[in-house]
Each structure stands twice: as C-alpha cells, then as structure tokens.
Amino acid sequence: MGVFPRRRLAAMALVAATALLTTAGCGGNEPAEGGPVTLTVDVFGQMGYEELYQEYMAAHPDVKIVERGTGGNLDEYSPKLTQWLAAGKGAGDVVAIEEGLLVEYKANPQNFVNLLDHGAADLKGNFLDWKWNQGLTADGKQLIGLGTDVGGMAMCYRKDLFAKAGLPTGRDEVSKLWPTWQDYVATGEKFKAANTGASFLDAATNIFNTIVLQTAGNAQGYHYYDTGNNLVVDSNPAVKQAWDTTMDIIDSGLSGKYGSWSEEWVSAFKQAKFATIACPAWMTGVIEGNAGPAAKGKWDIAQVPGNGGNWGGSFLAVPKQSKHQAEAIALAKFLTSAKGQIGAFKAKGPLPSNPQALDDPAVADSKSAYFSDAPVGKIFAAGAKSLKPVYMGPKNQAVRTEVENAVRTVELGQRNPGQGWTDAVDNAKKAAAK
Amino acid sequence: MSVQLDARPPATPAARRTARPGRAFRLSRLDEKYSPYLYIAPFFLLFGVFGAYPLAYTFWVSLHDWDLLGAEHPFVGAENYSRLLADADFWHSVVNTLGIFVISTVPQLLAALWLASLLNRRLRARTTWRMAVLVPNVTSTAAVAIVFGVLFGRQFGMINWLLDLVGVGAIDWKANRFASWVAISAMVDWRWTGYNALIFLAAMQAIPGDLYESSAIDGASRTRQFWSITVPLLKPTIIFAVIVSTIGGLQLFTEPRLFHSGTNPIRGGPLRESQTMTMYMFENAFAPHYNFGYGSAVAWLLFALIAIVAAINVVVLRRLGGTDRPARARRVRKERSR
Numbered sequence: 031m032g033v034f035p036r037r038r039l040a041a042m043a044l045v046a047a048t049a050l051l052t053t054a055g056c057g058g059n060e061p062a063e064g065g066p067v068t069l070t071v072d073v074f075g076q077m078g079y080e081e082l083y084q085e086y087m088a089a090h091p092d093v094k095i096v097e098r099g100t101g102g103n104l105d106e107y108s109p110k111l112t113q114w115l116a117a118g119k120g121a122g123d124v125v126a127i128e129e130g131l132l133v134e135y136k137a138n139p140q141n142f143v144n145l146l147d148h149g150a151a152d153l154k155g156n157f158l159d160w161k162w163n164q165g166l167t168a169d170g171k172q173l174i175g176l177g178t179d180v181g182g183m184a185m186c187y188r189k190d191l192f193a194k195a196g197l198p199t200g201r202d203e204v205s206k207l208w209p210t211w212q213d214y215v216a217t218g219e220k221f222k223a224a225n226t227g228a229s230f231l232d233a234a235t236n237i238f239n240t241i242v243l244q245t246a247g248n249a250q251g252y253h254y255y256d257t258g259n260n261l262v263v264d265s266n267p268a269v270k271q272a273w274d275t276t277m278d279i280i281d282s283g284l285s286g287k288y289g290s291w292s293e294e295w296v297s298a299f300k301q302a303k304f305a306t307i308a309c310p311a312w313m314t315g316v317i318e319g320n321a322g323p324a325a326k327g328k329w330d331i332a333q334v335p336g337n338g339g340n341w342g343g344s345f346l347a348v349p350k351q352s353k354h355q356a357e358a359i360a361l362a363k364f365l366t367s368a369k370g371q372i373g374a375f376k377a378k379g380p381l382p383s384n385p386q387a388l389d390d391p392a393v394a395d396s397k398s399a400y401f402s403d404a405p406v407g408k409i410f411a412a413g414a415k416s417l418k419p420v421y422m423g424p425k426n427q428a429v430r431t432e433v434e435n436a437v438r439t440v441e442l443g444q445r446n447p448g449q450g451w452t453d454a455v456d457n458a459k460k461a462a463a464k
Numbered sequence: 465m466s467v468q469l470d471a472r473p474p475a476t477p478a479a480r481r482t483a484r485p486g487r488a489f490r491l492s493r494l495d496e497k498y499s500p501y502l503y504i505a506p507f508f509l510l511f512g513v514f515g516a517y518p519l520a521y522t523f524w525v526s527l528h529d530w531d532l533l534g535a536e537h538p539f540v541g542a543e544n545y546s547r548l549l550a551d552a553d554f555w556h557s558v559v560n561t562l563g564i565f566v567i568s569t570v571p572q573l574l575a576a577l578w579l580a581s582l583l584n585r586r587l588r589a590r591t592t593w594r595m596a597v598l599v600p601n602v603t604s605t606a607a608v609a610i611v612f613g614v615l616f617g618r619q620f621g622m623i624n625w626l627l628d629l630v631g632v633g634a635i636d637w638k639a640n641r642f643a644s645w646v647a648i649s650a651m652v653d654w655r656w657t658g659y660n661a662l663i664f665l666a667a668m669q670a671i672p673g674d675l676y677e678s679s680a681i682d683g684a685s686r687t688r689q690f691w692s693i694t695v696p697l698l699k700p701t702i703i704f705a706v707i708v709s710t711i712g713g714l715q716l717f718t719e720p721r722l723f724h725s726g727t728n729p730i731r732g733g734p735l736r737e738s739q740t741m742t743m744y745m746f747e748n749a750f751a752p753h754y755n756f757g758y759g760s761a762v763a764w765l766l767f768a769l770i771a772i773v774a775a776i777n778v779v780v781l782r783r784l785g786g787t788d789r790p791a792r793a794r795r796v797r798k799e800r801s802r
Contacts, residue, residue, distance in 0.1 A: 105727060105728055105729065105751070108751050108752075109750040109751035112532060112533060112750065112751065112754060113532075113750065115533055116532045116533055116756075134533075134754070135533070137533075137534075138531075138533040138534055138535065140535055141533060235727065286619075287618075288619070289638075289725075289726040289727065290726055290727050291725070291726040291727050292724075292725040292726025292727075293610075293613065293614060293617070293725045293726075294617050294618065294619055294620060294725075294726075295726060297617075297619075297620050298619070298620075301620075303619075425752075427751070427752045428752040428753055431727075431728050431731075431752055434727065434728075435728070435731065435734050438734040439734045439735055442636065442639050442734060444639060444734065444735055461752075461753070464748065464753045464755050464758065
C-alpha cells in the first residue's frame with residue numbers, strides 16, 4: 031500500500047518545483063513581436079562606432095543598436111565572448127574579434143555565420159589582401175570576419191618631457207633620433223641622464239611586442255608559429271632578436287615597469303610618468319582615453335624605430351546564435367565599409383583596413399588635435415598598404431602570454447635575461463601543448 | 465485504487481458505511497507520512513539541478529579532451545588527472561591557496577573572537593558597534609579588491625607611501641609571493657572578520673551569565689574566564705566558522721583576481737605569485753587555454769582538497785579539549801532552566 035500515493039506526491043512535488051523553477055527562469059523580457067529589431071554589438075577598447083550607429087539607425091528606423099564593452103580590456107572580453115559562443119547563448123549579433131583570437135576561432139568556424147554565403151565575396155576589393163585572407167578559414171571556404179582596422183606602427187611621445195630632458199620636440203627631428211632600435215636605446219639613455227622624474231617608456235612588454243612583430247614581419251612573416259603551425263619560439267631568429275633588443279632596453283633601465291593595461295599603467299599616463307610608448311594606430315585612442323583631456327597637445331607622434339610593422343587590428347563577425355543574422359550582417363558590412371572605417375578613424379583613430387578609406391582625404395590628410403595636430407593620416411595611412419602582417423598559429427594567445435610574462439619577470443628583476451629566455455621557451459612549449 | 469480496496473480484508477456492511485471516514489483517516493496518515501518529503505523536495509530538487517548535476521557533469525567533462533569551442537570531445541579517461549598531478553604550476557597554485565588560507569583565516573578567527581568578546585561587554589552605543597563591524601561585509605567584493613589593489617600599488621600605492629615615510633623600502637606587493645599573500649589576506653580579513661565576530665557574539669550571548677558569576681566568586685580573572693568558559697562553550701560555533709572559512713578560503717577567486725590588473729591578471733602575477741586554485745582552473749578552462757576538460761579536473765581536485773582540509777579541521781578541533789564539554793554544558797543549562 032502507499033506506492034501509488036507516494037508516486038503521486040513525488041510527482042506533485044516535481045511539478046511544483048518545476049513550476050517554481052520555470053517561473054524563476056522566465057524573468058527576461060523578450061522583445062515585442064513586430065517591433066524594431068535590436069542588434070547588440072560587442073566590442074572592446076575604442077572602436078569609435080557611436081556616431082555611425084546613430085547614422086545607421088536614422089537610415090534604418092526598424093533597427094535599434096545597443097553596444098556593450100567600449101573601453102573594456104581585451105583580456106576580459108575574449109574569455110567572455112568564448113563562453114558565450116560555447117554556451118550557444120549570450121553573444122551579441124555583431125562581435126568584434128581581435129586578430130590574435132580570430133586564429134583560435136578559425137579552428138571552430140561552426141560558431142559563426144559564413145559571410146561568403148551572404149554576398150561578402152563581392153567586398154573582397156574593400157580590404158587589404160592580407161586582412162581579407164586573415165578572416166578566411168584555412169580551406170578558404172568560410173569567411174568568419176570582415177576586417178575593421180590594422181595596427182600600423184608609430185612611436186608616441188610627450189613633448190613636455192622631451193623638452194625637459196633637452197631633447198628635440200618636433201616630430202621630424204624626433205623621428206631622426208631613432209632610425210634603429212639601438213638609436214632608440216641611446217636616446218633613452220640621454221633622456222634618463224636628464225633626470226626628469228619620468229622613465230623613457232611605459233613597459234618592456236609593449237616595446238617587445240612592437241619589435242617582435244616588426245622584426246618578424248620584415249623577415250619570414252611569422253613569429254611564434256611558422257606557417258605550418260609548428261612552434262618555433264626557440265628557433266626563430268626574429269623572436270630572439272626582439273628579445274635581445276628588449277633586454278638592452280631593460281638593462282639600460284629605461285622602462286617604468288608599469289605593467290601594460292594595469293591600473294598603475296593608467297595612472298602613469300595621467301601623471302606623465304613616461305615619455306614614449308610604442309603606438310599602433312589604435313593605441314592613439316587608448317592614450318587619449320588614459321591621459322585625459324588635460325594632456326591634450328602634450329603628446330605627439332613620430333616614426334617608429336626600425337621599419338614598419340603591424341600590431342593588432344580586429345574583425346567583425348556574426349555568431350550563428352544571432353537571431354537577426356540578416357540585419358546583423360548588413361550592419362557589419364556597413365561598419366566595415368569605407369564609410370564606416372573613415373567614421374571610426376575620425377572618432378577614435380583605428381587605422382582603416384580598407385584601401386579606399388586609406389586613400390580618402392578624410393583619412394590621408396587627417397590631423398589629430400589631441401596629438402598636437404600630428405598628421406596621423408600621413409604617419410599611419412601612408413605605410414598601411416605596405417604593412418607586412420605576421421602569421422599567427424593556433425595557440426598564439428597562450429604562447430604570447432608566456433613570452434610576455436617572461437619579459438616582465440626580467441623587467442621586474444625576478445629573473446636574469448638568460449633564465450627569462452629559458453622560461454619563455456619552456457612555458458611557451460607547455461602552453462602550446464595544453 | 466481498486467487493487468488496494470480488493471486487498472483489504474472482506475468488509476462488513478458497517479465497515480462499508482465507515483469507508484469515508486476511513487479514507488480520510490488514511491489520507492491524513494499519508495499526509496503525515498509523506499508531506500514532509502514534499503516540503504523538503506524544493507531544496508533537493510534545487511540542489512540536484514544546481515549542485516549535484518553540475519558536480520557530476522564536471523566529472524564527466526574532466527574525463528574528456530574538451531576544447532571549449534570544439535565540436536568533438538574525445539574521451540581520454542584519467543589523462544587530465546595524471547597530467548595535472550605532474551603539473552608544477554598546479555601544485556604552485558595549491559601552495560598559494562593553502563598559504564593565503566592559513567595567513568588569512570588564523571588571524572581572522574582570532575581577531576573575530578577578540579572583537580566578539582569586546583562587543584559582549586557593557587559598552588556605550590553597543591548596537592552601533594555591533595552593526596559597524598558588519599559594514600565591510602556589505603561592501604561588494606569587487607569594490608574591496610579594486611581599492612586594495614590600488615592601495616597596494618607598487619609605485620602609486622598608499623601602503624608603499626606609508627612604508628616610505630617610516631623609512632622602509634617599497635615592496636612590490638604584486639610580484640612578491642609572500643607580500644601578495646599578505647595583501648590578499650588583508651583584503652579577506654577586512655571583509656570577513658566582522659561577520660565571524662557577530663556569529664561568535666551570538667553564541668557568546670547564549671552562554672549563561674551565572675557561569676561567569678560563579679567563576680568570578682571563585683576568583684577567576686577575565687582572561688581565565690575567556691579561555692576556560694567562553695572558548696570551550698563556543699566550540700561548535702568555532703567549528704562552524706572554521707569550516708565555512710575553509711570552504712571560502714580555498715575557493716578564493718575574486719580578491720586575488722581583481723588584485724592584479726593589466727595583461728593576463730588570471731596568472732596572479734608574472735611568476736604566478738598569488739594564483740589560487742580557482743584562478744588556475746579558470747586559466748585552463750577559459751582564457752587563454754579554453755581546455756575545459758583540464759579545468760574540470762582542477763575543479764575536482766579542489767573539491768577533494770576542501771574535503772580533506774575540512775576533515776582535518778574537524779579532527780583537530782575535536783582533539784583540542786574534547787567535544788563533550790559543550791554538550792554537557794548545554795545539558796546543565798537545560799536542567800537549570802527547568
């Protein structure tokens with residue numbers, strides 16, 4: 031006796047609890063049917079899209095755009111985006127993907143809409159060849175992302191600190207101070223001798239990244255992985271050369287040791303605690319954001335030591351989980367069009383990857399008021415078409431982290447350069463195997 | 465139902481007439497017997513959905529080579545565990561976790577005990593003091609961690625500035641293993657000491673005052689009363705606080721994670737100075753490795769470690785002075801109140 035009622039009671043309990051759970055789970059507000067489509071755009075850093083959204087919404091009254099993540103750190107954005115993709119829920123309709131992360135997503139292209147199925151093939155001419163190719167999967171059959179910007183390189187510096195140290199302040203003369211990285215170190219030593227209370231550069235990791243991408247771009251076109259996806263940290267002369275140059279910089283005591291992207295780094299911008307920072311085009315927006323309006327006109331932009339190089343740059347992609355793929359694709363196409371890229375460049379400085387946009391007078395002749403009217407169009411855009419990209423392998427992000435951390439341990443005096451290099455190689459191998 | 469009716473002994477007409485009240489009686493018997501299960505069912509269902517299921521699923525995941533974004537997850541058996549046990553970075557994070565746990569929990573509970581005994585005296589504005597100790601606990605962990613992260617800054621931090629004033633050289637709180645442990649422990653203690661003090665205070669107030677009175681007549685000092693009456697009678701509460709602190713301390717994540725800012729903070733410093741087990745789990749399961757299987761294996765070993773440490777805590781606390789005393793005291797108290 032009692033078997034049946036017990037089951038019934040259990041069933042009732044189950045029903046009650048399920049009802050409880052489902053009501054608890056239904057808190058979200060679904061958009062009303064037939065209303066405007068809301069597109070969520072996930073970004074990091076400073077993409078400069080605000081005005082473009084306004085323009086797009088004015089032209090498409092049925093679309094409402096919500097952006098998330100401006101000013102955010104890439105290190106926090108990447109895992110979040112990956113979790114959303116893995117969970118099949120949560121990602122925006124259009125998502126920005128940095129080139130280092132894109133290589134990892136390319137291994138699992140099923141998470142993204144193939145833009146080639148949506149007429150993107152006609153847009154090929156709108157992008158620098160290598161930028162277009164970066165967005166393609168290895169077999170060339172799926173286009174994951176449309177290029178936004180590229181990271182043409184320059185060296186930003188504070189004129190007031192240079193003047194204090196008795197160095198020239200005009201951007202052309204400053205560029206002449208450092209045709210090579212050895213000259214940059216020599217200039218740094220002069221700066222240091224003047225005891226301005228500031229250090230010559232922000233962090234060794236930033237300068238290392240700049241040098242390694244430049245050296246590798248000018249040599250075989252890859253750094254940590256060769257194009258066959260073999261880890262070559264220990265055997266690639268470009269990596270070792272960049273490492274040794276960075277060790278010279280650390281050895282000369284030029285780095286302020288402000289861990290890049292940390293709160294101290296941001297404070298150091300505000301307090302004018304360092305005089306130079308390697309600046310890919312997108313970094314100009316970061317500098318302006320961190321140093322604030324008070325430093326307007328105190329910064330300027332000179333040529334980067336060495337020759338060219340590309341650091342960073344992003345793509346816009348549409349995750350398969352988006353419920354409004356068609357509208358999202360249209361928006362991504364608009365934002366990466368010549369017009370969109372020019373608008374973003376004018377707002378926050380990311381350098382277009384679109385050749386027409388690069389030639390457009392609005393970019394080519396542009397000056398930056400914040401950076402003492404530096405002709406940013408001439409400095410960045412001129413070299414953009416001849417940029418030599420660097421190939422990135424499947425675990426690029428994890429390997430880069432290990433090498434950068436090794437640089438940091440030497441910078442902080444926790445390791446000597448020899449131990450640091452051993453760590454870099456060993457930990458990179460370990461990370462690549464994970 | 466009919467089956468059950470048939471199973472009963474043959475009913476007399478009289479019994480048939482009383483069938484209705486009989487059923488009501490049976491129903492109320494059933495109600496009495498089974499409705500408690502119904503009342504506790506929500507907890508077990510919720511625990512099943514949000515506790516047991518994730519636990520089992522994590523274990524299942526840990527047996528696979530599970531790339532977070534990958535379409536296929538091949539079964540690898542115990543490989544993740546065997547790799548993990550040979551992983552020096554993992555053991556480094558275990559040592560960090562235990563180190564931070566010890567140097568945060570021990571002073572924290574002692575300070576809480578001391579605070580509680582202060583608050584238990586006759587003080588002016590007693591309620592205000594008692595509420596004040598809980599204020600840090602109300603602050604969001606993220607805010608606490610960010611503020612402490614700035615206080616303990618290498619170049620612009622206030623702590624180093626103060627150290628400089630008294631002639632001590634600056635300490636790199638974020639890139640020195642022991643210093644970062646101390647800084648993180650300070651954060652944890654700032655937040656949790658008051659909370660534990662209130663728990664101890666509540667338990668102290670349940671100790672009958674006549675015990676203190678009679679001991680005072682026997683000539684016991686305040687210190688003697690504290691160690692011979694208060695502490696032994698608080699033992700169950702202390703065990704509770706220790707276990708809760710163990711669970712929280714070994715799962716420490718937000719404080720050390722937000723203590724570090726900048727590139728790749730999940731490492732907890734360039735040489736993983738203050739990377740806890742949960743941070744190591746996150747580093748592997750999410751950025752930059754996205755190896756869910758390996759991360760799940762870390763999670764299970766963390767679970768095992770918590771169980772072991774909690775067991776050690778209980779054993780050690782039981783040994784210290786025996787458990788029967790508080791129980792006896794309670795019995796005495798009950799009899800007296802009768």
